[in-house]
Amino acid sequence: MRLDLISPLLILLVGAVLTLLVGIFLPRDKQRWNAGLALLVLGAAGVAALTLRGTHALIFDGSFVVDEATVWTQLMLFATAAASILLAIPVFRNDAREGEFYSLLLFTVIGTVVLAGAADMMEIVLGVLLSSIGGYVLVAYRRSDPLALEAVLKYYLVGALTNMALIFGFALLYGLSGSTQLGTMGEQLAPGSTLLLSIAVVLVLVGIGFKAGFVPAHFWMPDALQAASTPVAALLSVAPKLAALLALAHVMEALPLARIDWPLVLAIIAAVTMSWGNLAAWRQENLQRLLAYSSISQSGYMLLALVALPDSSLALPALLFYFAAYLAANFGAFAVVGALGKPNICDGAGLARRHPLLALSMAVSLLSLMGLPPLAGFVGKFLLFTVAFEAHYEWLAILAALNSVLSLYYYLRVIAPMYLQPPAYAGKPEPWAVIVAAVSALASLLLGLGVYLFLDFPAT
Helix, strand or coil: CCHHHHHHHHHHHHHHHHHHHHHHHCCHHHCCHHHHHHHHHHHHHHHHHHCCCCCCEEECCCCEEECHHHHHHHHHHHHHHHHHHHHHHHHCCCCCCHHHHHHHHHHHHHHHHHHHCECEHHHHHHHHHHHHHHHHHHHCCCCCCHHHHHHHHHHHHHHHHHHHHHHHHHHHHHHHHCCCEHHHHHHHCCCCCHHHHHHHHHHHHHHHHHHHCCCCCCCHHHHHHHHCCHHHHHHHHHHHHHHHHHHHHHHHHCCCCCCCCHHHHHHHHHHHHHHHHHHHHCCCCEHHHHHHHHHHHHHHHHHHHHHCCCCCCCHHHHHHHHHHHHHHHHHHHHHHHHHHCCCEHHHHCCHHHHCHHHHHHHHHHHHHHHCCCCCHHHHHHHHHHHHHHHCCCHHHHHHHHHHHHHHHHHHHHHHHHHHHCCCCCCCCCCHHHHHHHHHHHHHHHHHHHCHHHHCCCCCC
């Protein structure tokens, strides 16, 4: 086996162990060096991933795939982790376990990388468990916070139940096909087993939905993202979602449409998810909780690409582009929240007068999530709506467009006070949070304007 095909994973693994050892032996006043070490590890893993562009290979006896989709998703996962580390530097400064935090974050990212490239049912379970264990600890990393302890308990219980559903669903699929590999599972499914196959698919959707944050396994997100520190909330709202949706795409493509109409099942879940996320966000006052419901609705939009996978060659590129658009916009919003210190909506009043760059970054990020041109969110949603129409799910595309309009209300609830009300925030924002917010907002703009550089449209 070529070791270069798993070089990003190997670099992350060695780096995670190294940061753990360094964190143990460094004096407390030098623990912040571990953040720089973790960033170097992520940079090296990103360079290794870039060398794999254009590769298409199955390794580990067909259980892990290396192709363009997994490479780009890995790069976005590394960018997510790097941005989280930058946001975490001021939050965990002088914390008694500051150094170990970065090691735990790298181990969590390893789980998401495994999940994103999984081509085997057992590999998916491994990725879900690896990323979940790290996520549980990160949410309650500060054990003195009672809100975090309550949230992690809910997070853990939902995770345990949905992981059981995932394993049982995969056990049924294995029993029906005699194979755990996604590439051969569909061809070997036993005839006349539609009911069992339907039950298995529902259980798998529940299990993967826990990581992706879509209905019916989304209940943990509002509490966990509200209670967690801002860098952890930002990480958990992006990294597991991207990896889980790509893994779900691999699973769904392996299922024969003649046996089960899984695009229709996903379309119904997408419709409920985006509608519930947007409606529930209307009454939220805490910004991190509002962004959690926004994240749920975004999962519903992303499912449009999976619905269109059998009928549109643009479905997977559209999903990957929306990954990038969501990453930039979501981190821009969370970075502003981190700069303000986990505020409520009212705490951001008048921000444009005291910190115009932060207010602009928040406005750009939220409007990109809403889908306003010329930002990346608009291009991403346009692509998702296009592939939904190509797959003849016009009703779903129209519902998604209506939901985008619906979301404008609660996004404007955040933006309007920043520009129209007297200043309420008198503190000094952390420089790293300002940098992440500004870079993320700029990325949302550049991705929207430069879409033709990233997508290969046929000549007319």
